Amino acid sequence: MPIPSAVPPRVLTVAGSDSGGGAGIQADLKTMLAFGTHGMSVLTAVTAQNSLGVQGAWELPADAVRAQYRSVVDDIGVSAVKTGMLSSTLLVETVAALLAGTDAPVVVDPVGVSKHGDPLLAAEALDSVRTKLLPVATVATPNLDEVAQLTGITVTDEAGMRQAADTLLGYGPRWVVVKGGHLPGEPVDLLTDGTEEHWLRAPRHDNRHTHGTGCTLASAIACGLALGQDVPTAVRAAKTYVTGAIMAGFPLGSGIGPVDHVW
Numbered sequence: 001m002p003i004p005s006a007v008p009p010r011v012l013t014v015a016g017s018d019s020g021g022g023a024g025i026q027a028d029l030k031t032m033l034a035f036g037t038h039g040m041s042v043l044t045a046v047t048a049q050n051s052l053g054v055q056g057a058w059e060l061p062a063d064a065v066r067a068q069y070r071s072v073v074d075d076i077g078v079s080a081v082k083t084g085m086l087s088s089t090l091l092v093e094t095v096a097a098l099l100a101g102t103d104a105p106v107v108v109d110p111v112g113v114s115k116h117g118d119p120l121l122a123a124e125a126l127d128s129v130r131t132k133l134l135p136v137a138t139v140a141t142p143n144l145d146e147v148a149q150l151t152g153i154t155v156t157d158e159a160g161m162r163q164a165a166d167t168l169l170g171y172g173p174r175w176v177v178v179k180g181g182h183l184p185g186e187p188v189d190l191l192t193d194g195t196e197e198h199w200l201r202a203p204r205h206d207n208r209h210t211h212g213t214g215c216t217l218a219s220a221i222a223c224g225l226a227l228g229q230d231v232p233t234a235v236r237a238a239k240t241y242v243t244g245a246i247m248a249g250f251p252l253g254s255g256i257g258p259v260d261h262v263w
């Protein structure tokens with residue numbers, strides 16, 4: 001009989017499935033494994049997806065989301081939670097209500113649209129993200145498209161990133177990471193809680209196979225928090241992890257391949 005080892009931190013992703021294995025739940029669980037944590041999943045939606053885009057998406061009933069969450073939390077417990085694709089107002093509000101009752105840190109990736117332009121959240125759900133989901137977030141990790149959707153601010157430079165971060169913090173997350181990777185030049189992210197400001201820079205890697213970057217970053221942050229790191233330490237380590245994952249991204253299918261978790 002194998003001797004049971006110590007219980008690893010338990011990290012929960014509440015997100016959608018990517019059948020192609022590059023983003024969503026699949027990226028989250030790979031990241032959680034890489035960080036030495038125990039990954040668990042509450043599925044919100046199933047997508048038919050590959051390297052060319054999302055061919056179909058089906059949301060799960062709110063009852064199914066609630067039941068999965070209760071099964072995990074009531075028996076196993078969670079050290080940190082990450083949310084991704086939530087699809088609709090109903091699921092945003094369902095998940096926000098569940099997370100309002102947890103003491104575990106919550107990383108919210110306010111997923112809006114995929115890199116191929118496929119909608120992963122209904123436009124009318126943005127208001128619930130602002131008013132219900134962001135207030136329960138320990139860290140929110142929007143990219144600049146999501147920033148524009150949530151705040152109406154079109155960011156073109158670092159001053160704009162700071163302004164957007166202030167607006168986002170006004171919705172209630174403790175920390176925000178504004179991901180500036182879509183701006184020209186060397187990519188920079190801004191992590192702030194309104195008091196501390198951390199500008200995280202990394203050289204740009206010329207690899208188009210970046211599917212799953214956002215999911216991976218948010219999951220890696222949740223892993224760091226589950227391991228007991230403070231937010232700036234967890235975000236820096238997550239950024240380092242994602243940089244490696246992007247460098248190792250590989251072609252798959254005939255479109256955009258995924259970041260890799262083993263390198």
Ligand code: PLP
Pocket residue numbers: 015016017018023024025047049084085111113114115116120210211212213214215
């Ligand atoms: N599919 C699912 C289920 C996702 O959760 C996400 C992002 O969060 C994506 C696709 C989009 O991934 P990307 O924009 O990296 O292609």
